[in-house]
Amino acid sequence: MTGQTDHTQVPAGRNTISVDAMGGDAGPTVVVAGIAMSAKMNPDIRFILHGPIEQLTPLVAKKRVLDGRVEVRDARDVVTMDDKPSQVMRNGKGTSMWSTIESVKHGEAAGAVSCGNTGALMAVSMIRLRKLPGVNRPAIAILWPSSNPQGFNVMLDVGADVRADAQDLLQYALMGTSYTRNSMDIARPRVGLLNVGTEEHKGHAELKEAYALIAEHADRGSFEFVGFVEGSDIPGSTADVIVTDGFTGNVAIKTGEGTASLIRSTLRDAFQYSILSRLAALLALPSLTRLSKKIDPRRVNGGVFLGLNGTVVKSHGGADATGVSAAVKLAFRLAEQGFAEKLAARVASSVELTQDTPARDFARATTQKD
Amino acid sequence: MTGQTDHTQVPAGRNTISVDAMGGDAGPTVVVAGIAMSAKMNPDIRFILHGPIEQLTPLVAKKRVLDGRVEVRDARDVVTMDDKPSQVMRNGKGTSMWSTIESVKHGEAAGAVSCGNTGALMAVSMIRLRKLPGVNRPAIAILWPSSNPQGFNVMLDVGADVRADAQDLLQYALMGTSYTRNSMDIARPRVGLLNVGTEEHKGHAELKEAYALIAEHADRGSFEFVGFVEGSDIPGSTADVIVTDGFTGNVAIKTGEGTASLIRSTLRDAFQYSILSRLAALLALPSLTRLSKKIDPRRVNGGVFLGLNGTVVKSHGGADATGVSAAVKLAFRLAEQGFAEKLAARVASSVELTQDTPARDFARATTQKD
Structure with a gap:
């Protein structure tokens, strides 16, 4: 799978966003420029950035605002726009996209952002994060x-x-x-x-x-x-x-x-x-x-995947730095609000609803705020 | 059904468009203004106009350009936007919409224009004009x-x-x-x-x-x-x-x-x-x-119904005079070109095509120009 590097500054917890540096039309330069914009606007935000380390480290080093706030996670492969989701599910373990989702799965990051292939991102998110109980699609x-x-x-x-x-x-x-x-x-x-x-x-x-x-x-x-x-x-x-x-x-x-x-x-x-x-x-x-x-x-760049155990934001493939930054902001905001947990509670209550439980249970189920 | 009136100036043939004066959001005034615009731009065009005669005659009389070029065909009922197509098919014989399509069916007009309820217009067109042989939908x-x-x-x-x-x-x-x-x-x-x-x-x-x-x-x-x-x-x-x-x-x-x-x-x-x-x-x-x-x-106001024995143009319900005129122009242009006949030939040839006739028949079928 992905090799971990640059362990000196491992950020963790709620304020960390896992970002796929690869897979966008414009390459990692634009993604790094985007997270730098986010870092400028939000002093609390940190990143785990996934992709080939020799490409990413110099790009990150050029942005002073990212100093000490980015961990680069080495991933050698890239999911292209032409890759079929089923292929990526079978052979995608070495890709930056897979590695990006892993960071959310392991609780190192509160949300993930990728500009890559939508179908593949959904497929990887589904097999690694799993669907919320009660969600079919x-x-x-x-x-x-x-x-x-x-x-x-x-x-x-x-x-x-x-x-x-x-x-x-x-x-x-x-x-x-x-x-x-x-x-x-x-x-x-x-x-x-x-x-x-x-x-x-x-x-x-x-x-x-x-x-x-x-x-x-x-x-x-x-x-x-x-x-x-x-x-x-x-x-x-x-x-x-x-x-x-x-x-x-x-x-x-x-x-x-x-x-x-x-x-x-x-x-x-x-x-x-x-x-x-x-x-x-x-x-x-x-x-x-x-x-x-x-x-x-x-x-408003950023499609949010709903119904999974974790927050994943799909940025437009053709996004520029402003677009990437908007997607990061969205992921951060949802993470900050504990949206994934609130959504899980809401879906759990709705499962009870649609299973036609007695009225008493309905009342209990729907008192949860989201 | 519809009573015929004002027989003195019955226009006929290719240059006549059958127009439903009712059913648009803005009423017959706008429709009459629209056909007057068309009449000004096209000296050859003539109209059969369908709706309550006591409403339409004074409106037509006000437009000098329409003098002698419009036959008003009395129709007492109006199809509303809320009417279900199935209701109109059963009980719509007295409506201006039905009467408008009848004129095409009987060869008095080369095309029909209505601003009315799309579903009802399609239903009436289908039962009165019938589908072209080989067209399912x-x-x-x-x-x-x-x-x-x-x-x-x-x-x-x-x-x-x-x-x-x-x-x-x-x-x-x-x-x-x-x-x-x-x-x-x-x-x-x-x-x-x-x-x-x-x-x-x-x-x-x-x-x-x-x-x-x-x-x-x-x-x-x-x-x-x-x-x-x-x-x-x-x-x-x-x-x-x-x-x-x-x-x-x-x-x-x-x-x-x-x-x-x-x-x-x-x-x-x-x-x-x-x-x-x-x-x-x-x-x-x-x-x-x-x-x-x-x-x-x-x-570009005007949806054309394709696959019927006759040309029907659905104008936007909210069309103003310019919109109605554009829909009339489209119906006239298609009529002038004998589009209905060309389309029928094309569909007939495609039916042969999809029935997997021998190559020799294909060649014959596709030599027809449209």
């Missing part, structure tokens, strides 16, 4: 810019599994509620189930089943169920949590990202059209910057 | 702004049916190819199959089956199959035709629309932030107008 949750007061909605699953049955969708509603409470200040999140229309008779049969199941558990799960929502509600203000299967969720976020990116490039072209429009662009710069900030995908 | 195709040279991609199905098996997806590829050839100047459209990743091992089993089937028919169907594409390719330049089931397609376009609308409102807010930014907005107006034009959903 873990999910990936993301924050999506929205017109809600909090500025974002939570959506899940966006690609952990292409399938989800009614029971899975209920779990997503409960896990999404818990994540929303821990990442935003919303006591009773509004949960919507993604469909092609808001009328109850629309959509697949399994969605109608999920509708009934989620509605039934809303009160005990401490969320408000707003029923079916549509694609336009993902960036809208109707719900705080959008629940869907990983196939639909993945297509939806990529369509949204693609549309935003088309608009950005069209806007750029429009402002470069003439000398006058270039002048206008100069004057409009503060306004355009405000727009960019609001819809900048880097600010 | 008709589809709704839309144009979506893209970074391709032609400025748009075709996507289908966006909501005719929530399900689609491999055979249906092949039909969508063939119908989408035909529609792309007739709405844009692309001889050999590139077809992509929507999935959660571009690797062949990803996605549902039925998608892998569809992949093989579409790949097999690419040459004979005169399209290029680019394989799996992702949500980001819908506004991208990888493919000209995006094939997917109606559930995924519907969620995707609504997510894209919602994202574009969030960006628009954020941009507006950004430019109203201060006096300086308002001044900048004034100077930037030409640039912003260029952006709006490029991504204006009204310019």
Whole structure:
């Protein structure tokens, strides 16, 4: 497996994030720049950084802010974007990704961040961290810019599994509620189930089943169920949590990202059209910057894996330093709040709920706060 | 059924579009304004307009450009957005929507346009016009702004049916190819199959089956199959035709629309932030107008129903006059080109294709141009 090195400064506990230096499109330089940004903003944070030691040590040495705050953990292999999850599960023990998850498993770090191959990261996380008792399918949750007061909605699953049955969708509603409470200040999140229309008779049969199941558990799960929502509600203000299967969720976020990116490039072209429009662009710069900030995908970089024994944040493969830093911040924040433990308690209570235990047990199960 | 009135000026043939005046969010005034815009731009176009005669006649009389070019066909009932398709199929004979489709069925008009309830419009179209021989599930195709040279991609199905098996997806590829050839100047459209990743091992089993089937028919169907594409390719330049089931397609376009609308409102807010930014907005107006034009959903308003004996265009329920006019223009253009007949020929040839007729028959079947 991975060789341990540089034992002089082993950071441990809640303030340590395990980071996969490899697997992102831009290589380890950007990842190290990202953790340096995080280190600057947060004096308490420490890192275990995984990858080839001869590449990482000089990169870390160049950033004074990282001095004494990073342990480099040598891992020789790298999971590429083309590797199949099943291959990585069998032969991935020597990879930086595997090593990154191991640090969480062994309690050395409170959370993990990787820019690598999503499918492989989920596969390694599942076999090393294991699913929470009662969770059939873990999910990936993301924050999506929205017109809600909090500025974002939570959506899940966006690609952990292409399938989800009614029971899975209920779990997503409960896990999404818990994540929303821990990442935003919303006591009773509004949960919507993604469909092609808001009328109850629309959509697949399994969605109608999920509708009934989620509605039934809303009160005990401490969320408000707003029923079916549509694609336009993902960036809208109707719900705080959008629940869907990983196939639909993945297509939806990529369509949204693609549309935003088309608009950005069209806007750029429009402002470069003439000398006058270039002048206008100069004057409009503060306004355009405000727009960019609001819809900048880097600010919300990081899909959180929900339903595992441990916090794993998947950063975008094409993330720059700002993006990596945002993913690290998210992992740190969740670690600080003991989110993994709270989610486990919430899921445990929901398992009791869905097993139809007597009312007395329901009351006990749902008094746990998350 | 519908009573015929105003027989003095019955327009007929290829240049006549049958228009449902009712069922849009903004009522018949906007629809009449829309057809007046079309009439101004196109001196050859004529209309049969369906709805309550006492409402429509004064509206039409107010527009001089419509003088002698509109036959009002009295229909007393209106399909609302809440009506279930099954109800409309049973009890909808007196509605303006039903009457609109009847005009196409009886050959009085070359195409139909309605802003009404999509599910009901598809249901009425299916029972009155009937599916083309060999088509199991008709589809709704839309144009979506893209970074391709032609400025748009075709996507289908966006909501005719929530399900689609491999055979249906092949039909969508063939119908989408035909529609792309007739709405844009692309001889050999590139077809992509929507999935959660571009690797062949990803996605549902039925998608892998569809992949093989579409790949097999690419040459004979005169399209290029680019394989799996992702949500980001819908506004991208990888493919000209995006094939997917109606559930995924519907969620995707609504997510894209919602994202574009969030960006628009954020941009507006950004430019109203201060006096300086308002001044900048004034100077930037030409640039912003260029952006709006490029991504204006009204310019591509109109989902085309493919796979029926006749051309039906579904306009957005919230369309304004410009939107209605765009939908009418699309119906007229397709009618002018004899698209319905070309599509029927194309589907007939594909039925032969998929029935694995001998090579000699393939050659004959695919020599038909569309």
